[in-house]
Amino acid sequence: MTLLQHRPPAGASDHPEHAEHHDEPTFVVKWLTSTDHKVIGINYMITAMVMFYLSGFMALLMRVQLSSPSGIGMSLQTYNELFTMHGSLMLYLFAGPFAFGGLANYIVPMQVGAPDMAFPRLNAFSYWLYLTGSITMLLGFLTSTGAAAFGWVAYAPLSTSAYSPGPGADLWIISLFLTGFSAVFTGVNLVATIFYLRAPGMTMWRLPIFTWNMLVTALLILIAFPVLTAAMVFLWTDRHLGTHIYSVAGGGVPVLYQNLFWFFGHPEVYILALPYFGVATEIIPVFSRKPVFGYKGLVFATIAIAALSTGVWAHHMFTTGTVLLPFFSLLSLLIAVPTGVKFFNWIGTMWRGQISFKTPMLFCVGFLLAFLMGGLTGVMLASPPIDFATHDTYFVVAHFHQVLFGTTVFAGFAGLYFWYPKMFGRMLHDGLGKAHFWTMFVGFWLTYLPQYVLGLHGMPRRVATYPAGLGWASLNVASTVGAFIIGLSFLIMLVNLWVSWRNPVPAGDNPWDGHGLEWFASSPPVHHNFEKLPPIRSERPTWDYNHPDARTIAHGHGTADYELVGAGARGASGAGDGTTDA
Amino acid sequence: MKIEARLLVGVALFFLVTGVGYWFWSYEQSGTVMLIGAVLLGLVPGSYYLWWSQRMTPRPEDRDDGTLAEGAGVIGAFPSSSIWPFVMGMGLFSCALATVFGTWLLAPGFAAVFAAAIGYTVESRRGGTI
Structure with missing residues (x-):
């Protein structure tokens, strides 16, 4: 158990002429040419963060407009552009790429003990497609007719050339080609990495849950994104080549667009959520000083959520009157079951653990609360009678913001605080991190709780002004104040990054007493990640190596000694029966 | 498996x-x-x-x-840097923009894509074990 076994670094082949040279290029050249998954991952994260701040700024502009019934004089076109680009940037260019481009790219190869992603150059190519796609979408603001203004869903016929002329809409469509291919390539890369580059002993039932979730997410990407690309191709040909796929006039079917879009769109929600569930599942055990509770239950819950999520697309289309209500309502309600399993396991992991509320853990607890609220209102909306009453109101807006803010922002930034020491070898300030959390937490509830009430009072979404005298103004003011508190919290995070950059506090290789293999590497990891690896006998090899005296259960090991010691060991006992799977 | x-x-x-x-x-x-x-x-x-x-x-x-010893040996070739993904990305960017700003952008776009395809291949042949 204590013996370190050598594993020659990859690329050290028999042919010395192929040996790699490590004269690392510097700044711009490095950015342009690196195929190292760590550099690409950080590129992804920085780009995604820029998109996040831009998009958040747009959200603040909208909240200012909505703070009084008549607004501040923003034109309707501007408002339409803002909510379209806010949604598009957040969903296509921040939330997804931050998770499967940034965090997964950096962490997954390290967690499986691989020197890099399976296809390093394809990985770099994905990043360039993502960056150019992002630029393409933003270019719309520089055109004379403005950016796309049809909502992030771009429903036909509103998005056809008759109602949305101009290059802004075309740029939006083209940008989804580029980022869609980027996502597909990253998905292929992740699947190949997880299937083929695991270190010996790292069986599928020992993969950390984050890696499992990324594998399932990658499969969902491969199912969903091609459909989006197809929908965009049809939209483009309708706009420019005179086809009538979505236009009634030419015998087409507008609802087809909605079917195609939501067949992508609902899995997309889980493409955004599952990686962040994985982040939370990595962080909670580490800060509870316990192994994760119900390992296999979490894996099967992830698979079940992903499978069900592809069978519920039309619950966004209940009010079109053309969909099978009971089928989609049933499957939507069923998703609550595996999600409940996940909650049970997260709480079970914390139960009787020695919890230390460091910043990442605090963000995870915030995630649990936020996602619980968003998830429960989601169960309400899965019921067609409630959906008919609240469709396209602020109730729905508040629901999906709580779900997506809860996962992508709370859990996403938990991941950032958690892995930042690994990525840069320095700590983020814990006090500033907590200040970030508490301001964001207060702002989050103050922003979205009034929106539920507004929705129940009938305020429709995507309006720039609303009638005075309905009692909506004060709730909107509260929501605007909350949004600015969230904005403030992200300024605190910038300060935190600045402080850690100016006054670095060395992190050491393993500041949190982490579980996964990534904590075994140096901080920041060397080129090709590992000089040595510990023996892998459970889903937390680094912890096993650092605590040789603790009796742990060899995960998935048929002949393991199942003697349990302490509350911590009890958690993994239910999952140690993988005797036949190899 | x-x-x-x-x-x-x-x-x-x-x-x-x-x-x-x-x-x-x-x-x-x-x-x-x-x-x-x-x-x-x-x-x-x-x-x-x-x-x-x-x-x-x-x-x-x-x-x-x-055990880790069983996995020793060449895992694969992992090129540490390559300019061609960037060139191909810019080529496709140019081709994509061609659909909005004018078809002349296809010329530099295709040039970059072909250059990158050749570059990729040559690089792989030189690099060996992919």
Whole structure:
């Protein structure tokens, strides 16, 4: 158990002429040419963060407009552009790429003990497609007719050339080609990495849950994104080549667009959520000083959520009157079951653990609360009678913001605080991190709780002004104040990054007493990640190596000694029966 | 490799059941076609993995008792840097913008894509073990 076994670094082949040279290029050249998954991952994260701040700024502009019934004089076109680009940037260019481009790219190869992603150059190519796609979408603001203004869903016929002329809409469509291919390539890369580059002993039932979730997410990407690309191709040909796929006039079917879009769109929600569930599942055990509770239950819950999520697309289309209500309502309600399993396991992991509320853990607890609220209102909306009453109101807006803010922002930034020491070898300030959390937490509830009430009072979404005298103004003011508190919290995070950059506090290789293999590497990891690896006998090899005296259960090991010691060991006992799977 | 195979075949089976149920409940075409696509996505690689996993000796990463020494050797070639992904990305960017700003952008776009394709290939041949 204590013996370190050598594993020659990859690329050290028999042919010395192929040996790699490590004269690392510097700044711009490095950015342009690196195929190292760590550099690409950080590129992804920085780009995604820029998109996040831009998009958040747009959200603040909208909240200012909505703070009084008549607004501040923003034109309707501007408002339409803002909510379209806010949604598009957040969903296509921040939330997804931050998770499967940034965090997964950096962490997954390290967690499986691989020197890099399976296809390093394809990985770099994905990043360039993502960056150019992002630029393409933003270019719309520089055109004379403005950016796309049809909502992030771009429903036909509103998005056809008759109602949305101009290059802004075309740029939006083209940008989804580029980022869609980027996502597909990253998905292929992740699947190949997880299937083929695991270190010996790292069986599928020992993969950390984050890696499992990324594998399932990658499969969902491969199912969903091609459909989006197809929908965009049809939209483009309708706009420019005179086809009538979505236009009634030419015998087409507008609802087809909605079917195609939501067949992508609902899995997309889980493409955004599952990686962040994985982040939370990595962080909670580490800060509870316990192994994760119900390992296999979490894996099967992830698979079940992903499978069900592809069978519920039309619950966004209940009010079109053309969909099978009971089928989609049933499957939507069923998703609550595996999600409940996940909650049970997260709480079970914390139960009787020695919890230390460091910043990442605090963000995870915030995630649990936020996602619980968003998830429960989601169960309400899965019921067609409630959906008919609240469709396209602020109730729905508040629901999906709580779900997506809860996962992508709370859990996403938990991941950032958690892995930042690994990525840069320095700590983020814990006090500033907590200040970030508490301001964001207060702002989050103050922003979205009034929106539920507004929705129940009938305020429709995507309006720039609303009638005075309905009692909506004060709730909107509260929501605007909350949004600015969230904005403030992200300024605190910038300060935190600045402080850690100016006054670095060395992190050491393993500041949190982490579980996964990534904590075994140096901080920041060397080129090709590992000089040595510990023996892998459970889903937390680094912890096993650092605590040789603790009796742990060899995960998935048929002949393991199942003697349990302490509350911590009890958690993994239910999952140690993988005797036949190899 | 067996678990990987079961995962993919499981994807296919789930969408087969869902797709059949959906078709006979709704007779709606677009959704059924998309579900069939998802069946194929799981079935095509999954059946190959399943076939192969019955015949191969389990890899060290498939076995609970796999040791690191068993995995020693060349894992693959991992180029540490390459300009060609960037060139190809810029080429496709140019081609994409051509659909909005004018077809002349296709010329530099295709030039960059072809240059990158050749560059990639030459680089791979030089690099050896891919």
